[in-house]
Amino acid sequence: MSTDLVVILGATSAIAQAYARRRAAAGVRFVLAGRREERLKVVAADLVTRGAASAEPLLMDLSAIGAIESAVETIHARFGPPQEIVLAYGILGEQTVLERDVAAAQAALDVNFTSAALWQLAFLKGREATQPLTTIVIGSVAGDRGRRTNFIYGAAKAGIDIFVQGLAHAYAGTPARFVLVKPGFVDTPMTAGFVKSGPLWSTPDRVATDIERAVRRGARVVYTPWFWRPIMAVIRRLPWFVFRRLKI
Amino acid sequence: MDRNTSERQQVYAWGRLQPRAHVIVPAAFADEMVAAIRASDKRPLLCRGLGRSYGDVALNGGGYLLDTARADHFLTADWETGVVRAEAGLSFDALLRVCVPRGWFLPVTPGTKFVTLGGAVANDVHGKNQESAGTIGCHVRRIGLARSTGEMLDLSVDSPLFAATVGGLGLTGVIVWVELKLLPIRSATMDVETLAMARLDDFFRLSAESADWPYTVAWVDSLARGPSLGRGLFMRGRHADAGALTPHGRKQIAVPHVARHLLNRGTIALFNYFYRTRPWATGRGTMHYEPFFYPLDSLSDWNRLYGRRGFFQHQSVVPMKNAPETLRSLLELSAEGGEPSFLTVLKVLGDRPSPGLLSFPKSGVTLALDLANRGDGTRRLLDRMTDVVVAAAGRLYPAKDATMSGEAFRAGYPQWRQLEEQRDPALMSDFWRRVAADAA
Structure with a gap:
């Protein structure tokens, strides 16, 4: 029996590495995609x-939308069907720069939303109906x-939120499962340049622990650390006359 | 969330005495460590791992701090021979989780597993098995060192720069990776024996009688005076032959950040009394390696227990012939100082040489004790203790020290000038500025 295949898109990201190290101890096989x-x-x-049984680098630009379908076919052909897919790549970008640079804004949206959505469709298209597949x-x-x-x-991440919700709805009752992870402030290279003190900052390892638990429990959405769920519940419900004054 | 790329951040050492402002440069991969020292400008750079050095060896006020804790990848591992090469940011904690199930252990470990490979080599750490195993440097095979000239060096044991880098306080270059030979074990369990010490003489007697126990250490009740000075517990251990190869767990109890000086004369007296007199304190038994080697690791941020002003640690080594007299004076001095030490530790050190140029251990006895910071009085006490050590031909451990004078350092480490000659000009630390730079 071959062991589980885990495909990680954006495998050098801090959160992806922390999660992969936990999975490695179980002896899984990895395909590690990145630039x-x-x-x-x-x-x-x-x-x-x-402890991983194997780990194969797959060199590619994950935001190259035209190459997604063929990459998924390559993965299937070389390694067989994956049991788990982790979408962990993304760019934060500097909001003030993106607002004035339309091409950079497009790139940010393509990376964070469009390509991420298409990767999921491509993997689901190649999946056999009975094959278990967890998408994180x-x-x-x-x-x-x-x-x-x-x-x-935020808009790209909100788009992915709706997209994953829809997929989970569409595949309810099948062995295809979806976990949307919503980290707060995480001390990673992506956030280099922020002053990372205070109780709201978390670590990639903490986030990875929460992801692992969410997958095990079959949660669909996981805020990590947990306190972001009540914080965001409040922020979502703040009336406009209050929210518009906030400098957040 | 505001971007503060150029803004400086206040960074504490483990003793939490005085934060210093630094520009933090994070490195998550070896190539970023190499790039950081190549790009270094007029401001000096220093590597920092998990921040367990007590004083200022890992501070570089006004300069750059290269945060290497995320550059923690295993590069190669041979589980037949136990030789592991990994990036400098790998922690002993993470290494143990991987190597213990495969039947390997750290050849040398300090009293916490929250240190990085790079920091362990830069301070040439030792442990409870120093007499037989020497320092960590005795088990390092090769070091990958990046210099500001742009060179990436692969140092072998016979290279002069290897000797300067082991115990070189991170000043010879950026330690990018380390190759280490591990110790084979059959079990994660330790056979342990704890014996009561009624006075200081018992420590010397039990140390001499423990030649077939690779791991020895003594805990001393810092409140004992007069004839019972040196009262405490002598612990010795060895790796057990049988038992599972289960690594340690992840549980930690957090010390609340509002903790205000929970360690004072009253609480320490109470703790020491129960610690020493609990019925199960002495005798033979087995325990997992975690409580044996790392009793304090179960409390995260235990350094906050000393309150807002932080604390000092005095760790010194004096030659055996001067040890009984010197230890008596040091223990008496610290007891007179008003604030007792929570953790006072004695250990005999052997003469196995380290390849390191500025390695701390030498044949004799080492004493480590903590002192809560009460301002100038505490500093004067530490100065008097340093004088006693220097007069006894001893020296202090840079990784712990925050107060010794340049003269005391240079008297203890006459080879310091060789390190200064090999120091990469792009690198500097507050410690080196304090004890060496002015004299160079």
Whole structure:
């Protein structure tokens, strides 16, 4: 019997690595997709040392929309059908820059929403009806309400939220499952440049622990750490006359 | 969330005495560590791992701090021979989780597993098995070192730069990766024996009688005076032959950040009394390696227990012939100082040489004790203790120190000038500025 195949899109991201290290201990096989060959090789060697049965780098630009279908076919042909897909790539971007640079804004939306949605469709298209498949998508609390400081990133993450909701609805009762992860502030290279002190900051390892638990329990949406669920519930419900004054 | 790329951040050392402002440069992969030192400008750079150094060896006020804790990938591992090569940010905690189930253990470990490989090598850490195993540097095979010249060096044991880098306080270059030979074990369990010490002489007697126990350490009740000075518990252990190879768990109890000086004379007296007199304190038994090696790791942020002003740690080594007298003076001095030490530890150190140029351990006895910061009085006490150590031909451990004078350091480490010669000009630390730079 061959072991589970886990495909990680954006395998050098801090959250993806923390999660993959936990899965590696179970002896799974990995396909690690990303742009930076040297780093993918480092991550692959690391995961094999930590117990993975194998880890194969797949060098590609994950936001290259035209290449998605053929990449999925390649993965199926070389490694067989995956049991788990992790969408962990993305770019935060600087809101003030994106607002003035339409091409950069398009790139941010393509990376964070369009390509992420299409990867899921492509993997589901190639899936046999009885084949179990868990799709883990890293969203963000930024997708819960449009805010002046990051609504371009937030809109893409909100789009993915609706998209994954729809897929979960469409595939209810089948062995295809979907987990949307909504981290708050996580100390990762993506957030380099923020001052990371205070109780709201979390670590990739904490997020990975929460993802693992959510997958095990069959949760559909997981806020990580948990306190972001009540925080975002309040932010979503704030009346406009209050919200418009907030500098968040 | 505001971007603060250029803004400085206040960073504490483990003793939480005085934060210093730094520009933090995060590195998640080896290539980013190499790039950081190549790009270094006029402001000096220093690597920082998990921040367990007590004083200022891992501070570089006004300069850059290269945060290496995320560059923690295993690069190669041979589980037949136990040779592992990994990026400098790999923690002992993470390494143990991977190597213990495969029958390997750290050849040398300090009293916390929350240190990085790079930090362990830079401070040439030792542990309870120092007499037989030496320091961590004795088990390092190769070091990958990036220099500001742009070179990426692969250092072997016979290279002079290897010797300068082991115990080199992170000043010879950026330690990018380390290759380590692990220790084979058959079980994660330890055979342990704990014996009561009624006075200081018992410590010397039990140390001499424990030659067939690789791991030894003694806990001393810092409140004992007069004839019972040196009263405490002597612990010795060895890896058991039988038992599962189960690594440690993840449970930690957090110390609340509002903790205000929970360690004072009253609480310490109470703790010491019960710790020493509980019925199960002495005797033989088995325990998992975690409580044996890392009793304090179950409390995260235990350094906050000393309150807002932080604390000092004095760790010194003095030659055996001066040890009984010197230890008596040091323990008496610290007891007079008003604030008792929560954790006072004694250990005999052997003469196994480290390849490191500025390695702390040398043949004799080491004493470690904590002192809550009560301002100038505490500093004067530490100065007097340093004088006693230097007069006894001893020296202090840079990884713990926050107060020793340049003279005391240079007297203890006459080889310091060789490190200064090999230091990468792009690198500097507050410690080195304090004890060496002015004299160079």
